[in-house]
Amino acid sequence: MPFDTDHIASLFANATEGFIITDKNGNIFLVNPSTCRMFDYAAEDLIGQKIEILLPSKVRHGHLALRDKFYEAPENRVMGHGRDLHGQRKDGTIFPVEVSLSTYLHQGDRYVIAFVIDITVRKNIEQHMDLQRSELAKLTADMQLLNTQLEKKVEERTQILKEALARLEQSQEELSVALDKEKELNEIKSRFVSMASHEFRTPLSTVLSSASLLRNYTRADEEEKSSRHIEKIKGSVKHLNDLLEDFLSLGRLEEQKVSVKPEKCTIKNLVSEVIDELKLLAKPGQQIIYKHEGGVSFSTDPRILRNILINLLSNAIKFSGENREIIVETKLAGVHSASGEFTLTVTDDGVGIPEDDQRNLFTSFFRGRNVVNIQGTGLGLHIVKRYTDLLNGRIHLESKEGQGTRISIKLPTKA
Numbered sequence: 001m002p003f004d005t006d007h008i009a010s011l012f013a014n015a016t017e018g019f020i021i022t023d024k025n026g027n028i029f030l031v032n033p034s035t036c037r038m039f040d041y042a043a044e045d046l047i048g049q050k051i052e053i054l055l056p057s058k059v060r061h062g063h064l065a066l067r068d069k070f071y072e073a074p075e076n077r078v079m080g081h082g083r084d085l086h087g088q089r090k091d092g093t094i095f096p097v098e099v100s101l102s103t104y105l106h107q108g109d110r111y112v113i114a115f116v117i118d119i120t121v122r123k124n125i126e127q128h129m130d131l132q133r134s135e136l137a138k139l140t141a142d143m144q145l146l147n148t149q150l151e152k153k154v155e156e157r158t159q160i161l162k163e164a165l166a167r168l169e170q171s172q173e174e175l176s177v178a179l180d181k182e183k184e185l186n187e188i189k190s191r192f193v194s195m196a197s198h199e200f201r202t203p204l205s206t207v208l209s210s211a212s213l214l215r216n217y218t219r220a221d222e223e224e225k226s227s228r229h230i231e232k233i234k235g236s237v238k239h240l241n242d243l244l245e246d247f248l249s250l251g252r253l254e255e256q257k258v259s260v261k262p263e264k265c266t267i268k269n270l271v272s273e274v275i276d277e278l279k280l281l282a283k284p285g286q287q288i289i290y291k292h293e294g295g296v297s298f299s300t301d302p303r304i305l306r307n308i309l310i311n312l313l314s315n316a317i318k319f320s321g322e323n324r325e326i327i328v329e330t331k332l333a334g335v336h337s338a339s340g341e342f343t344l345t346v347t348d349d350g351v352g353i354p355e356d357d358q359r360n361l362f363t364s365f366f367r368g369r370n371v372v373n374i375q376g377t378g379l380g381l382h383i384v385k386r387y388t389d390l391l392n393g394r395i396h397l398e399s400k401e402g403q404g405t406r407i408s409i410k411l412p413t414k415a
Contacts, residue, residue: 018116024109026051026067038118040090051114056088074103074110087116096123106205107212122179129175136168207233209280232277260390265302267330267342268292274309275328278317285323288313295332298342298413304387305344305411311380312346312407319405320350332413340413349404358399384409 012019018035022028028046036043039054046053051067052060078100087097098117103110143161150157210232275288282288309328316326327347334340353361362385384407388395391411399405 018114018118020051020054020114020116022051022112022114024071024111026064028053029111035116038089038116039087040093045090054087056086056094057092059086070101070112071110074112076100076102087118095120107209122183125175125179129172129179132168132172132175136165136172139164139168206277206280260301260304262299262301264297265300265305266297267332268296270302270306271309271328271330271344274306274313278310278313281314281317283317283320283322283324286317286320286326287324288317288326288328290328290330292329293331295335298332298335298340300342300391300411300413304391308384308387308409309344309346311384312344312409315380316346316348316350316405320348324349335413338414342411342413343408344411345406345408347404347406352401352403352405353397353399354401358397361397362395381407 012032015032015034018038019030019032020028020035021030028049028051031043031046033043035041036046039046052063055063078098085097085099086094088094096119098119100115102113102115104113105111143157143164147157147161210230271290271292275290279288313326313328320326327345329343329345329347331343331345332340333343361381363382385395388409388411393409393411396408396410397405398407
C-alpha cells in the first residue's frame with residue numbers, strides 16, 4: 001500500500017553528503033544522488049559493485065584487508081586519522097574526501113553506512129594558507145636583510161615592514177576564519193547525520209521488519225495480519241515525517257522559533273502504541289511492563305511526548321540484557337488544577353551509569369565510559385532534555401553502575 005515518504009525522499013535526495021550503504025560483503029546496496037554527482041556515476045552503475053570501485057586504483061587491493069578487519073569489530077568511526085583519504089571518479093579523477101562510518105543490523109545481517117564529504121575546497125584553502133605562510137616567511141627575511149643594509153633609513157624601512165606585516169597578517173587571519181567556518185559547517189553536518197541516524201533507526205526498523213513480514217501473508221484468511229503490519233508501516237512513516245520536522249526545528253530552539261502545539265492526548269493509547277513499536281527491537285526474553293495511575297488524558301504536544309518516550313525506552317532496551325524487565329510507568333494527577341502534573345518513568349536493570357558520568361549525560365554526543373562498545377551516538381538523553389524543557393518540564397535521573405537506571409519526566413498539565 002503506498003504511503004507518504006516525501007520528507008524522507010527529500011532528505012535522501014537533497015543531502016549534500018554522499019550516503020553509501022554496503023552489505024557484509026562490501027557490495028554497494030544503496031547510494032543517494034549526492035554520491036552519484038560526487039563520483040560521476042549513475043546509481044545503477046554502482047548498485048551491486050564492490051565499494052572499492054570508488055577508491056583510487058592503487059589502494060583498492062589493500063582496502064580489502066582493511067574492510068575485513070572493520071567487519072571483525074564494527075563501530076561508528078571517522079576514517080583517515082593521520083592520513084589523507086581520496087576517492088576516484090568514473091573518469092579516473094582523484095579527489096580528497098572525508099569519510100565517517102556507521103553500522104546497523106537488519107535481520108541478522110550487518111550493513112555499513114558511509115557518509116562521504118568532498119573536501120577539495122578545504123584542501124585548497126589549506127594549501128593557499130601554506131603558500132601565504134611561505135610568502136610571509138620569505139618577505140620577512142627579505143625585509144630584515146634590507147633593514148640591515150639600509151641602516152640610514154631605519155625609521156622609513158621599519159614603517160614599510162609594519163605595513164607589509166599588517167597586510168599579510170590580515171590576509172592570513174581572513175584565511176584562517178574562512179577555514180574555521182568551513183570546518184564548523186562540516187561539524188554541524190556530521191552532527192546532523194549522526195542525530196538523524198539515531199532518531200530514524202527505530203521507525204525504519206519497524207518499516208523494514210513489517211515490510212519483510214508482509215511477504216508471509218499472501219492468503220485471503222491472513223488479511224488481518226497483513227493489514228496490521230501495513231498500519232505499523234504507515235504509523236512509522238508518519239513518525240519519520242514528524243521526526244524530520246523536529247530536526248529541522250531543533251536549530252531554532254535557542255531563538256525560540258519552535259512552538260509547542262498542544263492537543264488532547266490519551267496517555268495509555270500513546271504509550272501502548274510506542275511500546276508495541278519498540279517490542280520489535282527488544283532482545284530475547286526482554287519484557288516491557290506498563291503501569292498507569294490516575295487520569296486518562298491531558299493537553300500537551302503528543303508528538304514531543306512520543307519522541308521523549310521513544311528515546312527513553314530505546315535506551316532501556318539497548319542497555320539492558322536478555323530476559324530482563326523494563327518498567328514504563330505513567331501517572332496523571334490533578335489535571336484540572338493549577339498544580340496538576342504528568343509523570344513518565346522508565347526503569348531498567350541494565351548496565352547503569354557511572355556516578356562521575358551522570359553530570360554530563362544531558363550534553364550532546366556524550367556517552368558513559370562503560371558503554372563504549374554499545375552502538376549509539378550520545379544524543380538520546382540530550383534530545384530528551386531539550387524536548388522536556390520545551391514542554392516546561394523537569395527530568396530526574398537515578399542510576400547505579402551495574403544495577404540499572406530510572407529516569408522520570410514531570411510535565412505540568414496546565415500551560
